[in-house]
Amino acid sequence: MTLEERSSPILKAFEKAVAWARMNSVWAVHYNSGSCNGCDIELLTTITPRYDVERIGIKLAGSPRHADVLVCTGPVTGQGKDALLRTYEQMPAPKFVVAIGTCALSGGVFEGSYNTYDGIDGLVPVDVYIPGCPPRPEAIINGFAQLLEKVENYA
Amino acid sequence: MDVLRQLLIIAIFPGGIFMLLIGLVYAWINGKLIARLQNRVGPRWFQPFADMLKLITKEEIVPEGTNKLLFELLPIVALAGPMTAALYVPMAGLRPSSSFQGDLIVTIYLLSLMTLCTGFAGANTRDRFSTIGATRALTQLFSYEAPFLLALLGPAIVAGTWQISEIITTNQGLWLVVTQPISFVIAIIGLMGKLEMHPFDAPEAKTEIVAGALTEYSGRGLALFKVGHYVELVIGLTLVAALFLGGLANPLMFLLKTLGLLLGISFLEALMTRLRIDQTVGLWWRYGSVLALLQLVILVIWSTLVS
Numbered sequence: 001m002t003l004e005e006r007s008s009p010i011l012k013a014f015e016k017a018v019a020w021a022r023m024n025s026v027w028a029v030h031y032n033s034g035s036c037n038g039c040d041i042e043l044l045t046t047i048t049p050r051y052d053v054e055r056i057g058i059k060l061a062g063s064p065r066h067a068d069v070l071v072c073t074g075p076v077t078g079q080g081k082d083a084l085l086r087t088y089e090q091m092p093a094p095k096f097v098v099a100i101g102t103c104a105l106s107g108g109v110f111e112g113s114y115n116t117y118d119g120i121d122g123l124v125p126v127d128v129y130i131p132g133c134p135p136r137p138e139a140i141i142n143g144f145a146q147l148l149e150k151v152e153n154y155a
Numbered sequence: 156m157d158v159l160r161q162l163l164i165i166a167i168f169p170g171g172i173f174m175l176l177i178g179l180v181y182a183w184i185n186g187k188l189i190a191r192l193q194n195r196v197g198p199r200w201f202q203p204f205a206d207m208l209k210l211i212t213k214e215e216i217v218p219e220g221t222n223k224l225l226f227e228l229l230p231i232v233a234l235a236g237p238m239t240a241a242l243y244v245p246m247a248g249l250r251p252s253s254s255f256q257g258d259l260i261v262t263i264y265l266l267s268l269m270t271l272c273t274g275f276a277g278a279n280t281r282d283r284f285s286t287i288g289a290t291r292a293l294t295q296l297f298s299y300e301a302p303f304l305l306a307l308l309g310p311a312i313v314a315g316t317w318q319i320s321e322i323i324t325t326n327q328g329l330w331l332v333v334t335q336p337i338s339f340v341i342a343i344i345g346l347m348g349k350l351e352m353h354p355f356d357a358p359e360a361k362t363e364i365v366a367g368a369l370t371e372y373s374g375r376g377l378a379l380f381k382v383g384h385y386v387e388l389v390i391g392l393t394l395v396a397a398l399f400l401g402g403l404a405n406p407l408m409f410l411l412k413t414l415g416l417l418l419g420i421s422f423l424e425a426l427m428t429r430l431r432i433d434q435t436v437g438l439w440w441r442y443g444s445v446l447a448l449l450q451l452v453i454l455v456i457w458s459t460l461v462s
């Protein structure tokens with residue numbers, strides 16, 4: 001698409017509508033790349049009625065083909081790496097990645113270990129980092145808020 | 156002029172845009188009711204609209220090893236089936252826009268088209284989750300289809316016609332839910348089976364087989380299947396309300412009766428957990444069809460005694 005076409009008002013309105021839709025409907029697929037399960041429990045807590053992110057349109061999808069966001073925990077073990085890459089590649093564009101927990105950010109307590117990759121950002125492009133060991137649901141919601149901003153400004 | 160009228164019927168009301176909008180609204184009401192029953196806040200009113208717009212504008216991946224034509228065609232047929240059925244039911248309490256002797260059967264088969272397409276879509280991909288989902292969807296189709304049809308036969312037998320509009324006018328007086336309670340219950344539960352709602356959601360069980368037959372669908376195909384489901388929900392509710400709850404005289408009655416039914420369905424959905432596929436089949440063949448047959452026998456004997 002050329003620049004002139006992009007600036008037509010109808011297309012602009014359409015793009016705005018699409019950005020709005022993307023921001024209000026974020027489906028996530030959860031992948032555990034070898035975490036200790038602490039972060040996963042916190043992520044699930046975020047979806048329970050108490051924190052309830054589904055009210056702002058965020059929900060877990062079963063299949064990576066349905067998902068917009070890959071929510072990844074854990075330091076990526078040697079065995080988990082292929083599955084992580086496959087899950088990421090199976091997602092349709094536009095796609096985003098959220099790294100949850102210190103392990104997913106830098107390797108955490110496993111940093112420098114012989115069989116981990118020290119965080120997922122060496123393997124897939126990460127959009128939002130949520131530090132903590134494990135991060136509280138409030139922190140995860142804060143991370144999702146940052147993600148929504150990013151989704152809205154995605155062109 | 157006539158062509159224009161036909162086009163309007165297909166594109167705006169009761170087909171096309173109207174069905175899409177009301178389907179999305181009913182999907183939201185269903186989601187909200189279930190959320191409230193589970194003590195959650197629930198989705199916002201525009202949630203289904205945002206979901207569908209997002210899905211339609213997403214990339215669509217056609218996986219390797221599938222028939223590309225079928226992969227693209229099946230979602231369209233799956234939406235077209237329920238959309239066509241909208242022409243034969245008294246949508247929004249108005250007269251059906253098209254009607255002929257036997258349209259009840261045609262409507263029921265058009266509603267089954269959705270499940271068939273889901274099954275084919277699952278069998279079309281190489282993915283093992285889709286295949287299991289497709290097998291389950293089709294197995295389930297064979298279990299609830301016969302009782303559902305038998306249940307809807309009741310009103311038709313009493314009225315002595317296969318035409319939906321005539322059934323409604325003949326059965327004006329007493330609501331059929333009073334005289335045929337078994338058929339009504341079976342029709343409602345059959346509708347839930349058709350829509351793969353909660354106790355019967357083994358074909359798309361998220362916790363076991365990812366997303367069932369639709370695992371490989373992304374973007375547009377998934378959106379069409381979902382919208383097809385929503386449209387089918389509205390049509391099914393309209394059909395059951397029109398046949399068993401004394402017809403749909405005007406738009407207000409339509410809203411009251413279909414939303415009342417939807418409330419009941421949402422209650423059942425929030426109450427029950429998923430049945431295994433063999434339990435579903437057993438339930439339908441052991442109890443559902445026997446009860447439906449019993450109701451039919453009672454009806455036939457009663458109508459011969461009366462006449």
Ligand code: SF4
Nearest residue numbers: 035036038101102103
């Ligand atoms: S960050 Fe902490 S809680 Fe999370 S996976 Fe690593 S060790 Fe477990």
